[in-house]
Every structure is written in C-alpha cells, then in structure tokens.
Amino acid sequence: MEVRIEEARRFMEQSLMAVQTPESEAKAHADLLVHADIVGHFSHGLNRLEFYINDILSKATVPTAKPVILKETEATAWVDGCNALGATVSNFAMDLAIQKAKKAGVGWVAAKRSNHFGMAGYWALKAEREGLIGMAFTNTSPIMVPTRAKKSALGTNPIAMAAPATGGDSIVVDMATTAVAVGKIEVQMHKDEPIPEGWALGPDGKLTTDSKVAFDTANLLPLGGLEETSGYKGYGLGAMVEVFCSGLSGSKSTHNIRGWEVNSQGGPPDLGHCFVAIDPECFAPGFAERIADCLHHWRSMEPVDPSLPVLAPGDKERINSEETTKRGTIIYAQKQYERYFNIAKRIGVQPMETV
Amino acid sequence: MEVRIEEARRFMEQSLMAVQTPESEAKAHADLLVHADIVGHFSHGLNRLEFYINDILSKATVPTAKPVILKETEATAWVDGCNALGATVSNFAMDLAIQKAKKAGVGWVAAKRSNHFGMAGYWALKAEREGLIGMAFTNTSPIMVPTRAKKSALGTNPIAMAAPATGGDSIVVDMATTAVAVGKIEVQMHKDEPIPEGWALGPDGKLTTDSKVAFDTANLLPLGGLEETSGYKGYGLGAMVEVFCSGLSGSKSTHNIRGWEVNSQGGPPDLGHCFVAIDPECFAPGFAERIADCLHHWRSMEPVDPSLPVLAPGDKERINSEETTKRGTIIYAQKQYERYFNIAKRIGVQPMETV
Numbered sequence: 001m002e003v004r005i006e007e008a009r010r011f012m013e014q015s016l017m018a019v020q021t022p023e024s025e026a027k028a029h030a031d032l033l034v035h036a037d038i039v040g041h042f043s044h045g046l047n048r049l050e051f052y053i054n055d056i057l058s059k060a061t062v063p064t065a066k067p068v069i070l071k072e073t074e075a076t077a078w079v080d081g082c083n084a085l086g087a088t089v090s091n092f093a094m095d096l097a098i099q100k101a102k103k104a105g106v107g108w109v110a111a112k113r114s115n116h117f118g119m120a121g122y123w124a125l126k127a128e129r130e131g132l133i134g135m136a137f138t139n140t141s142p143i144m145v146p147t148r149a150k151k152s153a154l155g156t157n158p159i160a161m162a163a164p165a166t167g168g169d170s171i172v173v174d175m176a177t178t179a180v181a182v183g184k185i186e187v188q189m190h191k192d193e194p195i196p197e198g199w200a201l202g203p204d205g206k207l208t209t210d211s212k213v214a215f216d217t218a219n220l221l222p223l224g225g226l227e228e229t230s231g232y233k234g235y236g237l238g239a240m241v242e243v244f245c246s247g248l249s250g251s252k253s254t255h256n257i258r259g260w261e262v263n264s265q266g267g268p269p270d271l272g273h274c275f276v277a278i279d280p281e282c283f284a285p286g287f288a289e290r291i292a293d294c295l296h297h298w299r300s301m302e303p304v305d306p307s308l309p310v311l312a313p314g315d316k317e318r319i320n321s322e323e324t325t326k327r328g329t330i331i332y333a334q335k336q337y338e339r340y341f342n343i344a345k346r347i348g349v350q351p352m353e354t355v
Numbered sequence: 356m357e358v359r360i361e362e363a364r365r366f367m368e369q370s371l372m373a374v375q376t377p378e379s380e381a382k383a384h385a386d387l388l389v390h391a392d393i394v395g396h397f398s399h400g401l402n403r404l405e406f407y408i409n410d411i412l413s414k415a416t417v418p419t420a421k422p423v424i425l426k427e428t429e430a431t432a433w434v435d436g437c438n439a440l441g442a443t444v445s446n447f448a449m450d451l452a453i454q455k456a457k458k459a460g461v462g463w464v465a466a467k468r469s470n471h472f473g474m475a476g477y478w479a480l481k482a483e484r485e486g487l488i489g490m491a492f493t494n495t496s497p498i499m500v501p502t503r504a505k506k507s508a509l510g511t512n513p514i515a516m517a518a519p520a521t522g523g524d525s526i527v528v529d530m531a532t533t534a535v536a537v538g539k540i541e542v543q544m545h546k547d548e549p550i551p552e553g554w555a556l557g558p559d560g561k562l563t564t565d566s567k568v569a570f571d572t573a574n575l576l577p578l579g580g581l582e583e584t585s586g587y588k589g590y591g592l593g594a595m596v597e598v599f600c601s602g603l604s605g606s607k608s609t610h611n612i613r614g615w616e617v618n619s620q621g622g623p624p625d626l627g628h629c630f631v632a633i634d635p636e637c638f639a640p641g642f643a644e645r646i647a648d649c650l651h652h653w654r655s656m657e658p659v660d661p662s663l664p665v666l667a668p669g670d671k672e673r674i675n676s677e678e679t680t681k682r683g684t685i686i687y688a689q690k691q692y693e694r695y696f697n698i699a700k701r702i703g704v705q706p707m708e709t710v
Contacts, residue, residue, distance in 0.1 A: 076460030105431030250639025284605025304560035
C-alpha cells in the first residue's frame with residue numbers, strides 16, 4: 001500500500017494528538033517515525049506507532065510531560081525525562097548536548113525516566129546536521145543473552161554515531177549491540193525461512209536456526225555470536241551502553257526493565273538514554289575533508305562480488321532515503337496498512353489515504 | 356620460562372633505556388607492557404618490546420620527545436604526540452582528559468603523531484582508578500576488511516571503556532573491532548590448528564579456516580564476521596574509531612598508515628588516539644552501586660554449561676591478574692624468552708633471570 005510521505009506524517013501526528021499529545025510533540029514524534037520509514041527501517045517507523053499510542057493510553061507515557069534538568073556543568077547534564085514521549089525527552093536532551101558542545105567542545109547528557117526513543121541514528125544525525133559528531137545510546141527491555149548465559153539480561157542497547165563530511169556527506173553508524181534486531185528474525189519467520197547460526201538461542205540455551213523458536217524465545221546473541229566468534233565483545237558493548245544509560249542517569253538497569261509489547265503493562269519503563277555531541281572545530285582543522293576521504297576510499301574498494309559494491313556505514317539508509325524521497329511515497333505491507341486502518345477508526349482519526 | 360614480575364619490569368625498563376629512552380618514559384612504557392602480561396594479553400606485553408626498540412632504533416619513534424597541546428577548551432584538547440612513545444603520548448593525553456573531566460564533567464582529547472599505545476584498556480583504567488569512566492581508542496595499521504571488500508582498509512581499531520563499581524570492582528571492555536586480534540590466528544597457526552569461520556578472509560576474498568593462510572593474508576573480518584551475521588556492524592565500529600582518532604586529531608587515516616612489523620620501515624606511523632574521561636558525580640548519585648548491581652546480576656546468571664560460569668566484561672583479565680600477582684611471576688614461552696635473551700645481548704642489557 002503506497003502512501004505519500006506527507007500523508008503518513010499527517011496520520012502519525014493526528015493519531016498522537018488524538019490521544020492527547022500536544023501538537024509540537026506529535027509533530028516531533030511523527031518526524032522520528034517517518035524518518036525510520038524513509039531510510040528503510042520499517043520496524044521503527046509506523047510499525048511502532050501502536051506501541052506509543054497504547055503506552056499513552058495505559059498512562060505509562062505522559063504525552064504532556066516536560067523533561068527537566070536535574071544537574072549540569074558546562075559540558076554535562078543529567079535530565080529527568082518525567083515519563084514524557086521518547087522524542088520529547090530526546091529532543092530536549094540532544095539539544096542540550098548540542099548547545100554544550102558548541103560552547104565547551106563536548107556535551108554529554110544522560111536522561112532517566114524516558115520511553116522508547118525510536119531509531120538511535122535519528123538522534124545522532126540531529127547533532128551531525130549542526131556540523132558536530134553526534135552519538136546516542138539507550139537501554140531497552142531485556143533481550144540479549146550475555147555470553148555463556150541461558151537467559152537475557154541486556155537489551156538491544158544500540159550505539160549510534162554520525163559524523164559530517166564535506167558536500168553534505170556523512171558516516172552514520174546505527175546498530176543494536178545484538179547480532180541482529182528482533183525484527184530481522186520476525187521477517188524470516190513470516191517468510192517461513194530459517195535464520196543463520198549466530199543470531200539467537202533456543203530455550204535450551206543452544207543455537208537455533210528455527211526462526212519461530214528464536215522469535216518466541218527472544219534470546220538474541222550479542223554481536224559476534226557465540227564465545228568462539230567473539231560474542232563477548234557484543235556483550236561488552238551492551239554493557240558499555242548500560243554504563244552510559246542506566247549507570248549515569250539512574251534509570252532502571254536493563255535487567256529490571258519490563259518487556260515492551262503492543263499492550264505492555266507495568267507502568268512507565270524508566271528507560272535511560274545518553275546523548276553526546278562533539279565539536280570537531282575544537283580539534284584538528286580539516287575534519288570534514290578527512291571523513292570525506294575515508295568515505296571515498298571505502299566506497300572505491302574492489303568488492304568480492306562485483307554486484308555488491310562496498311558501502312560506507314550509513315550508505316544503505318542514504319540510498320533508501322533517496323529512493324523514497326524521489327518517489328514521494330512509503331510502501332507499507334498490506335497487513336500493516338489494515339492494522340492502522342482499524343486503529344484510525346478506533347481513535348477517531350482519518351485513515352491514511354493511499355495513492 | 357618463569358620470570359618474577361619485577362624482573363620482567365626491570366628488563367623492559369633497562370631495554371628501553373638502552374636505546375636512549377629517559378627513565379621516566381621507560382618506566383611508563385614498561386608498566387603498560389607488564390600490565391598486559393599480568394592480565395594475560397601476552398600479545399601486547401613483552402612480545403611487543405622488540406617492535407618498540409626497533410621503532411626507536413629506526414627513528415620512527417623519538418623516545419625523548421614531549422607531546423604538546425595545540426588547542427584546548429575546558430572539556431577538550433588537541434594534542435601533537437610529536438612521535439613520542441605511545442605511552443608518553445597516552446599518559447599526557449589521558450591525564451589531560453582526567454583533569455578536564457574533574458573540572459567540566461567530561462574530557463575529550465585527541466592526539467596525532469603517536470605510536471603504538473599497547474593495550475587500550477590500560478588507558479581506560481587510568482581514568483577508572485580516579486573514579487571516572489575512561490575510554491580509549493586508536494587507529495592502527497590496516498588489517499580489517501570492510502564488509503564486501505577484498506582487502507583491508509581499517510585497523511583493529513580498538514574500543515576500551517572502564518567504569519568503577521563499589522568495592523574496587525569495575526566493568527572493563529577492551530576489544531578490537533575486528534572479530535579477533537591477529538594474535539589469536541597466530542596461536543592457532545603455531546598449534547597447526549584451523550580457525551573458526553568468520554575470523555578472516557583468504558587472498559580470494561572468501562572465508563578461510565586455514566590459520567596459516569589467514570595469518571599470511573592478514574585480512575581480518577570485522578566483529579560479526581560476514582554481512583549475514585552483521586559484520587557491517589564491526590566495520591561501522593571501526594569507522595567510528597577512525598572518526599574519533601584520525602578524524603579529530605588529523606593523524607593519518609588507517610588506509611594511509613604503513614604496516615607495523617618487527618622491522619617496519621617508512622618512518623613515523625602517525626597514529627591517532629582518542630581519550631575520554633567522564634565524571635559520574637555530574638550525573639545521578641549512586642553510579643558505582645548501579646554498576647555493582649549489574650556486575651552481580653550478570654555473574655549470578657545460570658550458565659548454559661555449568662563448568663563455564665557467566666563472566667562480566669573484564670572478569671577474565673581480573674582472574675588472570677589475581678593469579679599472576681599471587682604467583683608473583685609471569686610465564687613466558689621458551690621461544691619468546693630466548694628471543695629476548697638474544698635481544699638483551701644485542702643491546703647490552705642483563706637478560707631476564709628466571710626463577
């Protein structure tokens with residue numbers, strides 16, 4: 001089902017406003033979701049809107065709440081998200097990090113009592129558009145199995161970093177510290193296809209290639225897979241994200257966070273985020289040129305398979321974004337479209353018009 | 356061959372002093388190397404001393420050089436390492452980051468024109484001992500193959516992070532962003548054993564399990580392995596380290612760095628490092644308690660194999676360190692001991708005494 005980008009945005013905004021989200025915050029949150037659909041990360045776009053709506057209806061998220069600064073220095077801030085929408089907290093905190101970076105060279109901000117903040121890369125890019133290096137981290141509901149363990153204790157705990165190059169180019173890293181996001185397992189399951197070894201464990205704590213078992217068990221392996229292929233490194237990265245998020249902010253640690261499903265109960269999740277901005281102007285001149293040179297070098301490398309060119313980190317999303325923007329529409333799966341048609345009726349919003 | 360820790364330290368110090376390293380810097384560099392041997396990372400201990408000696412003899416490294424600050428703000432500094440020893444540059448830069456973190460909450464320092472700085476984790480721990488979160492990054496000679504490419508363009512580009520917990524405990528992450536360090540392939544080769552799939556590519560750009568081929572080709576896969584198991588994430592992390600190191604400092608980018616062998620030619624390598632310190636006191640109270648709670652939770656988890664307990668990041672090194680310190684000796688391989696016996700004779704230093 002093909003929907004014009006602006007129509008998808010209109011629908012997301014009105015849906016959030018229908019559940020008492022102020023217009024400014026509905027627009028901010030819709031921008032986050034539309035961005036994910038435009039760059040091709042459909043799991044974090046419209047697909048998540050229902051979760052946000054239900055979190056508001058269950059009062060886990062307070063759409064009218066405003067984050068506050070609890071403590072700050074010239075370069076740091078500790079923020080209480082006050083259970084506001086993830087985008088509300090993240091805009092507040094990343095704006096702070098950006099301001100501080102412009103004054104002190106670096107801004108490091110940790111926020112507690114937040115909600116799901118969508119694609120981590122979106123927040124890193126907010127700083128990148130200001131000519132800064134941006135980083136964003138968050139903890140999440142438990143789903144990553146520490147190396148050697150049988151059950152999950154860490155989240156997908158993503159790391160995002162964006163750095164500007166000349167000519168509007170950039171390096172963008174945006175990755176779960178698990179081997180894959182759970183959405184990739186979902187895709188294989190819907191196609192009735194197996195998953196590669198190294199993505200997930202079954203209930204016995206052993207590797208599984210059965211996508212249905214992997215999805216139901218929700219025990220994702222850290223990046224790297226098992227111990228022999230260095231899965232402890234992905235576990236270490238997840239732990240690092242935990243230090244920056246719950247460690248600094250005083251939010252819940254991942255092992256104490258409730259699950260996040262369409263109809264999660266249990267009140268506010270109290271997630272922790274961390275946002276960093278760094279001003280390259282405080283370091284060696286020519287930063288953007290050096291980043292451009294790296295991008296050029298990597299993209300020009302000879303590929304193993306001539307039909308699969310070497311990409312720079314962020315290129316896949318850039319290509320998707322260019323295609324989507326040129327076409328002017330987002331293509332949603334039929335089932336997803338219908339789900340939101342029904343939600344629209346339920347909350348009294350005009351359903352998305354298809355082209 | 357069993358050598359008392361203090362005797363190994365004496366030998367490293369005197370060896371560096373025999374090639375005109377000032378006593379203070381010889382002591383600093385020996386401490387870095389001894390630490391690696393104590394925590395069980397033998398590749399980065401005595402094993403590297405010959406490289407450092409040869410780099411000094413070839414004038415690639417200037418052991419009497421002193422790093423200088425080129426630009427700074429309250430929270431940042433840009434440092435010229437002036438081709439000094441890696442430990443000289445790194446002590447200077449991490450001390451700066453620590454001072455800045457104590458004043459501004461965070462210190463972010465990038466250094467160019469440096470040399471091999473040993474174990475990244477050593478530098479992160481320097482901040483951790485001050486009650487701060489410490490991070491250290493460096494680029495290195497090219498050895499990581501970007502996803503889909505045939506040849507290397509990034510280095511092992513390690514990420515290290517250390518965070519203090521209560522009772523002297525800590526989380527320590529110290530990892531190459533390649534699937535494994537080249538030393539692990541070397542170990543398999545010396546045992547005439549294969550390597551697991553996912554560590555390295557052969558000269559044809561395909562996976563190899565032949566440890567000799569992998570060692571000779573030196574085309575390591577990024578953490579995650581091939582594209583289907585998310586190797587592009589390790590590649591992305593390597594790129595992030597490049598942004599922090601060569602991007603900020605103006606050192607060479609990895610694809611322009613010469614190889615680093617025992618007898619490398621080509622002058623100073625011009626490596627870039629990045630050091631970060633963050634003061635948890637600027638954020639939510641109770642940081643060390645929260646880190647301790649995570650450590651306790653992870654270590655208490657039920658393991659898949661009862662004989663392999665779940666470890667927290669940094670525990671392996673902690674266990675090695677406790678054993679080595681208790682024993683009071685480091686056990687070097689016979690071949691390695693003999694190599695350094697001959698080096699001692701060549702540079703006029705008393706060889707290591709064994710127990």
